[in-house]
Amino acid sequence: MCPKVLIRMNVIWRNYFSRLRIRKVPHRYQSSYHPVAPLGSRILTDPAKVFEHNMWDHMQWSKEEEAAARKKVEENSAVRVLLEEQDSKEHRKGPLKTELFPGSNATFRILEVGCGAGNSVFPILNTLQNAPEFFLYCCDFASGAVELVKSHASYRAAQCCAFVHDVCDDGLPYPFPDGILDVILLVFVLSSIHPDRMQGVVNRLSKLLKPGGMLLFRDYGRYDKTQLRFKRGHCLSENFYVRGDGTRAYFFTKGEVHDMFCKAGLNEKQNLVDRRLQVNRKKKVKMHRVWVQGKFQKPLPFTQKSSKLVFSLFSHG
Ligand SMILES: C[S@@+](CC[C@H](N)C(=O)[O-])C[C@H]1O[C@@H](n2cnc3c(N)ncnc32)[C@H](O)[C@@H]1O
Numbered sequence: 213m214c215p216k217v218l219i220r221m222n223v224i225w226r227n228y229f230s231r232l233r234i235r236k237v238p239h240r241y242q243s244s245y246h247p248v249a250p251l252g253s254r255i256l257t258d259p260a261k262v263f264e265h266n267m268w269d270h271m272q273w274s275k276e277e278e279a280a281a282r283k284k285v286e287e288n289s290a291v292r293v294l295l296e297e298q299d300s301k302e303h304r305k306g307p308l309k310t311e312l313f314p315g316s317n318a319t320f321r322i323l324e325v326g327c328g329a330g331n332s333v334f335p336i337l338n339t340l341q342n343a344p345e346f347f348l349y350c351c352d353f354a355s356g357a358v359e360l361v362k363s364h365a366s367y368r369a370a371q372c373c374a375f376v377h378d379v380c381d382d383g384l385p386y387p388f389p390d391g392i393l394d395v396i397l398l399v400f401v402l403s404s405i406h407p408d409r410m411q412g413v414v415n416r417l418s419k420l421l422k423p424g425g426m427l428l429f430r431d432y433g434r435y436d437k438t439q440l441r442f443k444r445g446h447c448l449s450e451n452f453y454v455r456g457d458g459t460r461a462y463f464f465t466k467g468e469v470h471d472m473f474c475k476a477g478l479n480e481k482q483n484l485v486d487r488r489l490q491v492n493r494k495k496k497v498k499m500h501r502v503w504v505q506g507k508f509q510k511p512l513p514f515t516q517k518s519s520k521l522v523f524s525l526f527s528h529g
Contacts, residue, residue: 256489263496268489271500281435281500288440289447293454306385313388314373315347320394323420324350325379326401330361337372344371349388351377379413380405390419396427403431403462407452410462411472418476421510427478432463433485433502439463464504478508 256268273281307313315321327333327350340346348371352358361367361374375387379401396417402410417427432438434451438461442453452462466483474480483506490499 262489262498263491263493266491266493267501268491269486271487271489273487273500277500278435281440284440285435285451288442288444288453289450291444291447293446293448306387307389309389309392311389315349315388318347319345321347321349321388321392322395322397323393324348324397324399325417326398326404327352327361327374328354328357330357330364330367330374332397332399333361333372333374334364334366337366337368340371346371348372349386349393350374351379353378353380379416380409382412382416386420388420391422393420393422394425396421396425398427399430400432402429403464404460405462406460407449407462411475414472414476418473418478418510421478423510424512425510426481427473427508427510429469429473429504429506429508431469431504432461433487433504434463434465435500436463436502437490437499463502466504469504469506473506473508476508478510480506481509482507 252269254265254267254269256262256271262268322336324332324336330350333348333350336348340348350358350361350372351374352361353376355376358374358376367374373387377384377386398417402413405413421427439451439453446453446455448454448460451464452460454460466485470480470483483504486501486503486505488501490501491497492499
């Protein structure tokens, strides 16, 4: 595999996370990029300068701020919405490894789960243009989102397969066999899934990875401003809310993320809480943003050269 392509993939991934969630997160599909200073580069040392930028990195919360956030969450969780339990269906397998399937000729395969309108799909596809050994799968349970991706001018069926798929439906086959993916992107998707179903989703995704494959995760963290802004009557269960449009949002701790991915048989390579201070300079309003970001790897059978490459690719920053 061409080292230049590996380096470009790593750059995509780092840029991808550093530009995420700067403004209000649209509930369904993301549609545009928001340029930001790279993760970690803007530290607020003088409180008097807080309104000089829109966002500050690596915020340390005071005990008072933590207590105020906890109080807010206790208030907005006091009234719960009743939820009906959902059934889970039996898992059906996709094609066997030996059969032809989209991307069967590739040697490096990526899946983006909950791709929305393709905010990550197209930068990745553009980067992989001259690297036919790479193949990108992307899925979303919203058929409208998948149609948008497929009808985009940069969509190339030779190197990409977009498909409608509900990751909660473990009876649905994937258009490729288990154990063939090098990377899975799971970004701001798990939070919209009922907590009772998250472990099943992660277990299923873990089966899709090849040994040495990496799952890259980013999502809402506990006490992010989105959580604190929910009004009473929107809380479904602890730290899980429903928005006016019916979409849902869970707010993770690092520990929960660790437990879930490790229970699915993956090893933690990174798990951090990204705390930033977002500032509305016009209204002079400060908002704490909290995201959890992790990299989890399927255990490696020792001497595999390709697996070492995957690890070195995603082990920086
Ligand atoms: C907030 S958007 C994130 C889009 C994209 N990952 C990004 O970061 O720009 C969440 C996406 O996940 C999709 N989604 C939510 N639940 C899903 C499920 N059970 N199966 C597949 N897609 C799902 C939604 O339709 C939506 O497009």
